[in-house]
Amino acid sequence: MGAKNKTAITPTREEDYAQWYQEIIKASDMAENSPVRGCMVMKPWGYAIWENIMNQMDAEFKKTGVKNAYFPLFIPLSYLEKEAEHVEGFAKECAVVTHHKLEKGPDGKLVPAGELAEPLIVRPTSETIIGESMSRWTSSYRDLPILLNQWANVVRWEMRTRMFLRTSEFLWQEGHTAHATREEAVKRTLQMLDLYANFVQDRLAMPVIKGRKSESERFPGADDTTCIEAMMQDRRALQAGTSHFLGQNFAKGSDIRFQNEDGQEQFAWTTSWGTSTRMIGGMIMVHSDDDGLVVPPRIAPAHVVILPIVKKDQDNSQVLESADALKAALNEKMYHGRAVEVEIDDRDIGGARGWDWVKKGIPVRVELGPRDVAADTVFVARRDREAGQKESVDRETFINTITDTLDQIQQVLFDRALAFQKENTFHVDTWQAFEEIYKDAKGAHNGAFVYAHWCGSRDCEERIKKELSVTIRCIPFDSSKEAGKCICCDKPSEQRVLFAKAY
Numbered sequence: 001m002g003a004k005n006k007t008a009i010t011p012t013r014e015e016d017y018a019q020w021y022q023e024i025i026k027a028s029d030m031a032e033n034s035p036v037r038g039c040m041v042m043k044p045w046g047y048a049i050w051e052n053i054m055n056q057m058d059a060e061f062k063k064t065g066v067k068n069a070y071f072p073l074f075i076p077l078s079y080l081e082k083e084a085e086h087v088e089g090f091a092k093e094c095a096v097v098t099h100h101k102l103e104k105g106p107d108g109k110l111v112p113a114g115e116l117a118e119p120l121i122v123r124p125t126s127e128t129i130i131g132e133s134m135s136r137w138t139s140s141y142r143d144l145p146i147l148l149n150q151w152a153n154v155v156r157w158e159m160r161t162r163m164f165l166r167t168s169e170f171l172w173q174e175g176h177t178a179h180a181t182r183e184e185a186v187k188r189t190l191q192m193l194d195l196y197a198n199f200v201q202d203r204l205a206m207p208v209i210k211g212r213k214s215e216s217e218r219f220p221g222a223d224d225t226t227c228i229e230a231m232m233q234d235r236r237a238l239q240a241g242t243s244h245f246l247g248q249n250f251a252k253g254s255d256i257r258f259q260n261e262d263g264q265e266q267f268a269w270t271t272s273w274g275t276s277t278r279m280i281g282g283m284i285m286v287h288s289d290d291d292g293l294v295v296p297p298r299i300a301p302a303h304v305v306i307l308p309i310v311k312k313d314q315d316n317s318q319v320l321e322s323a324d325a326l327k328a329a330l331n332e333k334m335y336h337g338r339a340v341e342v343e344i345d346d347r348d349i350g351g352a353r354g355w356d357w358v359k360k361g362i363p364v365r366v367e368l369g370p371r372d373v374a375a376d377t378v379f380v381a382r383r384d385r386e387a388g389q390k391e392s393v394d395r396e397t398f399i400n401t402i403t404d405t406l407d408q409i410q411q412v413l414f415d416r417a418l419a420f421q422k423e424n425t426f427h428v429d430t431w432q433a434f435e436e437i438y439k440d441a442k443g444a445h446n447g448a449f450v451y452a453h454w455c456g457s458r459d460c461e462e463r464i465k466k467e468l469s470v471t472i473r474c475i476p477f478d479s480s481k482e483a484g485k486c487i488c489c490d491k492p493s494e495q496r497v498l499f500a501k502a503y
Contacts, residue, residue, distance in 0.1 A: 008290050008291050009023045009024060009027060009290050009291065009292060009359075010023065011023070012290045013233060013234070013289075013290060017233070017234040018162075020290070021162070021281075021284065021285060022162075022163070024284055024288050024292060024293055025046075025163055025164070025284065027292050027293070027359040028045060028046075028292055028293035028359050028360045028361060029043055029045050029046075029360065030042070030043060030045050030046030030049075030280075030293070031043055031046045031163050031164065033163070036168075036169075037161075037168070038157075038158055038161040038167055038168030038169075039161075039167055039168050039169045040163045040164070040167050042171075042277075044301075045301055045360060046164075046280065048301030049280055049283075049295065049299055049300070049301060050171060050277055050280060052298075052299040052300070052301070053203070053204075053279060053280075053299055054151060054173070056199070056203055056298075056299070056337075057173070057199055057275070058149075058151070058173075059337075060195055060199060061149050061173075061175070061195070064147070064191060064192075064195070065147050066147045066148065066149045066175060066177075067147060067148060067149070068148075068149050068150060068151065069148050069149070069150055070150050070152070071123075071126050071129050071130055071133070071150060071152075072123075072129060073122060073123055073152075073153075074097060074120040074121070074122065074123070075120065075121045075122075075123050075126070075128060075129045076118050076119075076120060076121075076129075077096075077118055077119045077120070077121055078118060079128040079129055079132060079254075080094075080121055080128055082128060082253035082254060083127070083128065083221045083249060083250055083253040085220050085221045085249075086127065086128070086220045086221035086250070086253075087220075088220065089219075089220020089221065090124045090125070090156070090220060092157075093124055093156040093157050093158065094121050094122070094124055094156075094157065095121070095122040095155045095157050095168075096119050096120070096121060096122075097116065097119065097120040097121075097122065098112070098115060098116055098119050099112035099113060099114050099115055099116060100114040100116055101113050101114040122155040123152070123154050123155065124154055124155060124156045125154060125174060125272070125274075126150070126152075126154075126174055126176065127176065127221070127246070127250050127270075127272055128250070128253070128254065130148065130176045131176075131250050131251070131253065131254030131256060131270070132254050134146055134176075134178050134254065134256045134268070134270075135254050135255045135256045135257070138178060138256055138257070138258050138268060139257075139258060139259065140258055140259050141180045141258055141259065141260050141261055143258060144178055144179055144180045144258060144268065145177055145178060145179045145180070145184065145188075146176075146177060146178040147175075147177050147188075148175065148176050148177065149173055149174070149175040149176070150173065150174055151171075151172075151173050152171075152172065152173075152174065153169055153170065153171050153172075154169070154170060154172060154174075155168060155169050156168065156170075162281075162503075163281070164277050164278060164280045164281030164284065165238075165278050165281040165503050166278070166503070170276050170277050170278070171276060171277045172274050172275060172276030172277065173274060173275060173276075174272060174273070174274040175192060175271075175272060175273045175274065176270070176271070176272050177270060177271045177272075178251070178256055178268040178269070178270050179268060179269045179270070179271075180258065180260065180266075180268065180269070181269060182247075182269050184269070185245060185246075185247075185269035185270065185271050186224075186245055188271050189224070189226060189243045189244065189245040189271045189273070190226065190243070192243045192271070192273040193210060193226045193227070193228065193241070193242075193243040193273070194210075196228055196240070196241035196243065196273070196275060197210050197228050197241075200228060200230070200240050200241065200279065200282075201414065202298070203296065203298045203299050204279060204282070204283050204286075204296055204298075204299060205286075205287065205296040205298075205410055205411075205413040205414040205417060206230045206240065206282055206283065206286050206414075206417060207230065207231075207414065207417055207418040207421055208228040208229060208230045208240060209228065209229045209230075209449075209473075209474065209476055209478075209498060210226070210227075210228055210474075210476065210477050210478075211226065211227060211229070211473070211474025211475050211476040211477055211479075211497075211498060212224065212225070212226050212227075212474060212475045212477070213225040213226070213227055213242075213472075213474060213475075214461060214472045214475065214497070215458070216458055216461060216462075217471065217472065218244075219242065219244045219272075221246065221249050221250060222244040222245060222246050222247070222249070222272075223245050223246060223247035223249065224244070224245040224247075225242055225243075225244050225245075226242065226243045226244075226245075226474075227239050227241065227242045227243075227473075227474050228240050228241045228242075229473045229474055229498065229500070229502075230282055230286065230421075231286075231417075231420065231421045231424065231425075231449055231500075232282065232285035232286060232503070233285055233286065233420065234285070234445070234446045235424050235441075235445065235446045235447055235448050235449070235500075235501075236446045236447075236500065236501045236502055236503055237449065237473045237498075237500035237501070237502040237503070238278065238281070238282045238285070238502065238503050239278075239473070239502065239503075240275065240278070240279055240282050241273075241274070241275040241279075242273065242274060242275075243271065243272075243273035244271060244272050244273060245271055246269075246270040246271055246272060247269065247270075248267040248268070248269055248270075250270050251267040251268040251269065251270050252267050256268040256270065278503075281503075283295070283296065283299075286417050287361075287413050287416075287417065288361065291358050291359065291387050292358055292359030292360065292361060293359060293360055293361030294361045294383055294384070294413065295360075295361035295362065295363065295383075296363075296409075296410050296413050296414075297335070297363040297406035297407070297409050297410050298335075298336050298406075298410055300341075300361070300362065300363055301341070302341040302342060302343045302362055303330075303335065303340050303341050303342065303362070303363050303364060303402075303406055304330055304340065304341075304342045304343070304362070304363070304364045304365075304366060304402070305342070305343045305344070305345055305357045305362050305364070305365050305366065306323045306326055306327060306342060306343070306344045306345070306366045306368055307345055307346075307353055307354060307357075307365060307366065307367050307368065308320055308322075308323045308344065308346045308368050308369075309367060309368060309369030309370070309372075310346060310348065312348070318370070318373055319368060319369060319370060319373055320346065322368060322372075322373045323344050323346070323368055324344070326342075326366070326368065326378070326395070326399070327342040327344055329399045330342050330399060330402055333399070333402055333403055334403070335402075335403045335406055340402055340403065340406075343357075343362070345357065354367070354381075355387075358383070358387050361383055362383060363382065363383050363384075363406055363409050364380065364381070364382055364383070364402070364405065364406070364409075365380070365381045365383075366378045366379065366380055366381075366398075367379040367380075367381075367390070372392075372395075375392075376394065376395045376396075377392050377393060377394055377395055378392070378393055378395050378398050379391070379392055379393075380392075380393050380398060382405070382409055383409065384409045384412045384413060384416075421449065424448045424449060425448060425449040425450075425451070426448055426449070426450050426451070427450075427451045427452070427496065428450050428451070428452045428487065429452070429453070429484065429485075429487075430487075431487055431488065434450060434452055434487050434499075435468065437450060438468040438469075438470050438501065439468065441501065446501045447470070447500065447501050448500070449473075449498060449499070449500050450470075450498070450499045450500065451476075451479065451496040451497070451498060451499075452487040452496055452497070452499055453484035453485055453486050453487055453493035453495070453496055453497075454472065454486055454487065454488070454493055454496075454497045455486035455488070455489055455491040455492065455493050456493075457486070457488075457489065457491070459489075460486055460487075460488035460489050463488055464487075464488055464499070469501055470499050470500065470501055471499070471500070471501075471502055472497050472498065472499060473497075473498045473499065473500050473502060474497070474498050475495070475497045475498075476496075476497070476498050479495050479496050479497070479498075480495065481494050481495050482494070482495060482496070484496070487499075
């Protein structure tokens with residue numbers, strides 16, 4: 001018990017959820033703040049999770065015909081100005097480059113020099129510059145569809161930052177497509193949203209709700225924005241991915257025209273869709289506990305760590321050879337397209353080794369000592385269980401069932417998160433009940449997911465946001481039509497929407 005208290009995360013989730021989140025990242029050695037305000041350094045353990053997300057999601061994109069490309073980091077200011085609503089939506093977050101060199105000033109210090117003829121925006125998103133290329137690549141309906149994706153960094157000059165969730169620079173993917181018909185573009189928008197939902201649920205073990213954003217929450221310049229929303233352990237919502245139907249707005253701004261089969265000139269219909277490293281922030285907040293990070297096996301940097309029990313002034317060769325052989329045997333097993341990945345940690349630091357790996361969230365820990373070698377067994381602990389819960393398992397049985405064990409852990413994490421979401425989701429019909437859920441929500445209790453009626457008025461939406469810091473997360477696709485009264489003004493409503501406090 002003493003060891004657990006010493007190495008558990010402080011403060012706990014209940015005591016200070018925001019600080020607990022920061023301590024999880026620190027204790028798991030995933031990332032750290034950088035010297036540049038609002039940016040972070042992703043350390044190997046954290047970046048390996050992102051690499052697995054990238055590799056697995058990229059394979060899913062390519063199954064739908066999407067191809068990767070890369071576009072410039074810098075976007076001419078005039079490009080953003082082509083789509084008025086778009087530039088207005090991002091204006092306050094843009095980082096702007098105005099000079100191209102440095103010179104020494106009178107005091108000997110370096111100062112910007114060589115003013116650019118046109119300022120350059122460090123990309124907050126790439127619709128406009130990709131649209132310019134699409135306009136040159138498209139002349140006939142035979143050139144369509146264009147299905148592109150890029151893995152890149154973007155910059156949005158955030159005032160309040162938090163690692164993985166909201167940083168001034170972050171990593172993401174952004175997909176951009178152009179189509180000959182509205183129907184085809186709408187279909188692609190929903191196809192990519194489904195891909196995101198399936199990926200986040202299947203690989204990150206995070207249950208999500210799919211829906212459509214209200215008009216005020218749409219991506220700037222889009223005709224429609226769809227999204228997936230997940231519940232964190234503080235009961236706040238996290239938008240884990242978005243897919244936008246852009247209509248012909250960006251095509252008109254970028255002059256993406258084509259001749260249809262009848263020889264008539266038309267503007268293309270476009271989409272864009274994206275996810276980012278905030279998925280990792282979501283994974284942390286959905287699954288981790290007061291002992292540290294918990295990583296779902298399907299995106300874990302490593303699946304198993306072997307901890308040989310070695311002693312000073314003793315021949316440990318038999319134990320170390322057994323550990324190497326166990327690693328080789330596990331490496332031969334395939335788990336969701338990857339070899340089972342194994343770490344061996346033979347550092348001479350006592351019990352701290354095991355706790356290091358608990359805090360890093362590795363799915364399975366194996367202790368291997370002389371007695372285990374002699375008995376042909378291994379001592380196993382799973383990260384989805386209490387840290388002190390371990391069991392002795394026949395070595396061959398452990399090797400032959402490792403992939404089943406990993407899938408069991410994956411399912412436990414998803415089921416646990418889904419049960420938590422359901423326990424904290426309510427249908428509410430009165431303002432009094434709605435207000436009670438959110439008015440005093442603080443710390444680790446930020447209310448709940450609430451399905452309530454909304455009349456469609458932006459005034460009601462703004463009042464709720466202003467008074468309770470609660471927003472419409474989405475108009476869920478699975479919310480059937482039903483008559484009711486708006487939670488705010490009592491005017492007629494046709495269906496419930498999803499409300500929550502959010503990141």
